[in-house]
Each structure stands twice: as C-alpha cells, then as structure tokens.
Amino acid sequence: MEKFVTYIVNMMKREKFFASQGETGPIILAQIENEYGHLQGFYGVGHNYSDWAARMAVSKDIGVPWIMCREGDALDPVIDTVNDFYGDYYHPNSVNKPKIWTEAWTGWIQTHYEPVFHRPTQDLAFAAARFFQKGGSVINYYMYHGGTNFGRTGGGGFTTSYDFDGPIDEYGLVRFPKWGHLKELHEAIKLCENVVLNTNQPTNIAIGPSQEGTVWGDPSSKICVAFLANYDNTNDATVVFQNASYDIPAWSVSILPDCKNVVFNTAKKCGEVQFGGDSSSNNPLKWEVFVEKAGIWGKEADLVYNGLVDQLNVTKDASDYLWYTTSIDVGGNEEFMKDGSQLALVIQFQSHHLHAFVNGELLNKG
Numbered sequence: 001m002e003k004f005v006t007y008i009v010n011m012m013k014r015e016k017f018f019a020s021q022g023e024t025g026p027i028i029l030a031q032i033e034n035e036y037g038h039l040q041g042f043y044g045v046g047h048n049y050s051d052w053a054a055r056m057a058v059s060k061d062i063g064v065p066w067i068m069c070r071e072g073d074a075l076d077p078v079i080d081t082v083n084d085f086y087g088d089y090y091h092p093n094s095v096n097k098p099k100i101w102t103e104a105w106t107g108w109i110q111t112h113y114e115p116v117f118h119r120p121t122q123d124l125a126f127a128a129a130r131f132f133q134k135g136g137s138v139i140n141y142y143m144y145h146g147g148t149n150f151g152r153t154g155g156g157g158f159t160t161s162y163d164f165d166g167p168i169d170e171y172g173l174v175r176f177p178k179w180g181h182l183k184e185l186h187e188a189i190k191l192c193e194n195v196v197l198n199t200n201q202p203t204n205i206a207i208g209p210s211q212e213g214t215v216w217g218d219p220s221s222k223i224c225v226a227f228l229a230n231y232d233n234t235n236d237a238t239v240v241f242q243n244a245s246y247d248i249p250a251w252s253v254s255i256l257p258d259c260k261n262v263v264f265n266t267a268k269k270c271g272e273v274q275f276g277g278d279s280s281s282n283n284p285l286k287w288e289v290f291v292e293k294a295g296i297w298g299k300e301a302d303l304v305y306n307g308l309v310d311q312l313n314v315t316k317d318a319s320d321y322l323w324y325t326t327s328i329d330v331g332g333n334e335e336f337m338k339d340g341s342q343l344a345l346v347i348q349f350q351s352h353h354l355h356a357f358v359n360g361e362l363l364n365k366g
Contacts, residue, residue: 002056005032009060020063030066031102032057035083037071047073054078069102083142085119086127088134099135103142104128106178107165111157118165121178122252125185125266129253132189133214133227135202141182146170152317177269188264191257192216192225199225207239211248215259224259324351 012018012027019025033053040046050068054075057066067079072093074080082090083103092099106124108117128139146163148170154160163170167179174180196202199216207213210232217224219242230237230248237248241259248254252267303314311322336343345356345363356363 001053005057005060009062013062018062018064027062028064030057030062030064031069032066032078033068033071035070037068037073037080051075067100067102086130087136087139088127088130098137099131100138100140101131101136102140104131104139105164106141106143106167107163110159110161110163112159116165121181121269122267124178125181126251126253128182128185129189129227129255129266130229130231132196133212133229133253141166144168145172181269184264185255185266188255188257191263192255195223195225195257205241207241208237210235211237211239213239213241217259219259222258226256226259228254228256 013021016022017025017027019028033050036046036050036053040050043049050071050073054066054068058078065077065079067081068074069081069083071078071080074093076094077097079097079100080092081100081102083105084090084101085105087099087101087104090099090101104124104127105119107119110116131139143162143164143166145168146161146166149155149158149160149162151160154162161170165175165178167175167182169175195217203215205213205215207228208230211228211230213229214227215224216226219226226241228239228241228246228248230239230250230252233251236250239246239248244260246254246262249265249267252265254262254265256262303309308324309322315322330337345358347354347356354364
C-alpha cells in the first residue's frame with residue numbers, strides 16, 4: 001500500500017496539484033483509507049494497521065491535511081470525519097480538528113429487488129443546516145451527481161444505476177426541487193460566513209423543549225448570525241428570539257444572517273421545477289434503446305439443452321438476460337379436452353419474467 005500511495009503522491013507533486021505548492025493547486029485535503037474504523041475490530045491487528053496508515057500518510061509531507069473517514073481514533077494530525085445521513089451529532093477526536101462531513105448521503109444505493117430510495121429534499125437540507133449550526137466546517141455530498149455503472153461494473157448486488165437521488169441525476173440532469181433547494185441553502189449559509197468565521201465560540205440558546213438557537217457574533221449589534229432549529233419531527237413551533245416571534249416548521253432550521261430576518265427555512269421548498277433536456281444547451285438529448293429478442297424457437301435458438309446452464313458462460317457476459325423457452329403440444333384426444341371443462345395453466349417459477357403463449361397468442365406475462 002505504501003508503494004501505491006507514494007506513487008500517487010509523487011505524481012501529484014510533479015504536477016503541483018497540492019494547494020501547498022502554489023495558488024493554483026486544487027487539492028486542499030487528502031484521504032487515506034475509507035470507513036475502516038468499523039471493520040478494524042474484526043482483525044487482530046486492525047488498529048495497528050490504521051495507526052500505521054496514518055503515520056505513513058503524514059510522512060509523505062504533502063502540505064495539506066490528511067483525513068480518515070469513520071476512523072474515530074485517527075492519530076494526530078490526521079482528521080477523523082463522518083459519513084452518514086446526519087452529521088450534526090459528530091465531534092472529531094480533538095478540539096484542534098475541524099468538524100468535516102465527508103459523505104452527506106443524498107440518497108442510497110440501488111440494489112436488485114428493492115424499491116428506489118428517495119431522500120426528501122427538506123430532510124437533506126435540515127441535516128446540512130443543522131450540521132453547520134452545530135459547528136460544522138466542511139460538507140461534501142455523496143452523491144451530488146449520480147452515475148451509472150456500465151456493463152458489469154456495478155459490484156455485488158447493485159444495479160447499473162448509481163443515481164443516489166442526487167441533486168444532479170445519473171444522466172447529468174438537474175433534479176428539482178432538490179438542486180434548487182440546496183442552492184438556496186448554500187447561498188443563505190454564505191451570507192453568514194464572515195460572522196461565523198470571526199466568532200471564536202457560538203452561543204447555544206434553548207428556545208423551546210425541542211427547539212434550539214445558535215448565535216454567532218454580538219446579538220446587540222448588527223454583526224450577528226442566528227440559526228433557529230426545531231428538531232421535533234411532528235409539530236411546528238412558535239419561538240421567541242430577541243424579543244421577536246418566529247414560526248419554525250417541524251424538523252427544520254431557519255437561518256437569520258442578521259439575527260432578525262429569516263432568509264431561508266429548510267422545510268420550505270425553493271427552486272423552480274423544470275422538465276425536459278439540458279437547460280444549458282440547445283442540443284436535444286439523444287437516447288438509445290436496445291431491445292433483446294425473447295422467445296426464440298426452433299432453429300433460431302442459441303442452443304438446446306436439457307437442464308439449466310450457467311448464465312455468464314452462455315451469454316459471454318454480454319447480456320443481463322438469458323431466456324429459457326420450452327413448449328408442450330396438447331392433442332385434441334386428451335381426456336381433459338373432451339369434457340369441455342375450463343382449463344388453467346399453472347406454472348411455478350422463480351425467474352424475473354415469464355411469457356406464456358397458447359396457440360401462438362400471448363396469454364400472460366409477469
């Protein structure tokens with residue numbers, strides 16, 4: 001592993017990609033390992049390995065911080081970070097380390113046989129705002145732009161879609177209202193940036209049984225920022241802050257860049273709804289559809305075999321589908337055909353799809 005890390009680090013240094021090498025360097029953080037912390041207990045020397053990995057990474061002297069995701073006991077100066085649906089609860093293992101949310105999950109992985117997972121826009125915005133209210137420094141959405149695992153690159157149990165319900169879908173199209181809502185959230189947070197960064201320690205204020213306010217700066221002056229949170233997931237709340245009344249919907253955060261006016265609330269959807277193609281281009285989208293032949297009979301069959309076959313060997317890994325076809329000829333002299341009774345076709349199967357034909361007519365598919 002050290003040989004590989006050294007190779008990559010030296011490559012980045014040659015291209016002056018680290019921010020420490022000049023103003024044009026785009027790399028401001030580097031990561032070593034990923035989510036090893038919840039696995040290291042299964043290995044007798046797991047903790048020793050993570051410590052070694054941290055020391056090895058730091059020794060490469062890249063001039064920017066190293067991070068470890070989900071590694072709560074990461075050695076100094078490596079920064080431990082959080083990957084989760086919510087990051088407000090997380091605290092790094094040292095007060096000298098910033099609070100970084102490396103994976104704020106916008107949705108979830110799509111697996112076979114499971115419904116498509118959708119994370120509500122308001123819940124994602126609440127989680128992001130709450131993270132900054134509780135002292136967060138950096139947030140990275142996973143995934144912000146969905147993707148596609150082409151061919152057989154999806155990994156165990158995953159479909160080809162890695163859309164993840166992100167603000168930009170796997171086709172590169174903006175997903176409303178999620179994209180627009182987060183955009184306006186980010187703009188609201190940016191309005192607070194100067195005051196937040198120049199306040200050593202914010203003040204937390206209880207404004208209700210399930211409501212909390214956080215204040216940066218001096219409330220008695222115009223240099224003041226407030227986040228008002230209602231973490232009751234059922235009931236709206238009316239709270240009093242700075243002698244003024246504020247209505248906060250359930251499970252939401254209101255942002256006040258001047259401690260007076262609410263410029264954004266995470267529960268109130270923002271962003272326009274759009275449909276159609278890429279709004280940044282006049283070129284229409286081009287779609288391609290591949291239709292696989294099904295139900296091939298007789299001489300056109302790929303092969304005839306008595307029993308089941310291995311799908312990868314037969315399809316050469318070029319198709320997701322392997323169709324089995326069989327037929328039964330029923331003559332008119334069969335006893336059950338003579339008494340005029342209603343017939344039923346019963347088939348037990350565990351495959352994904354079935355097409356049944358009687359006298360050449362499609363009877364059913366499922």
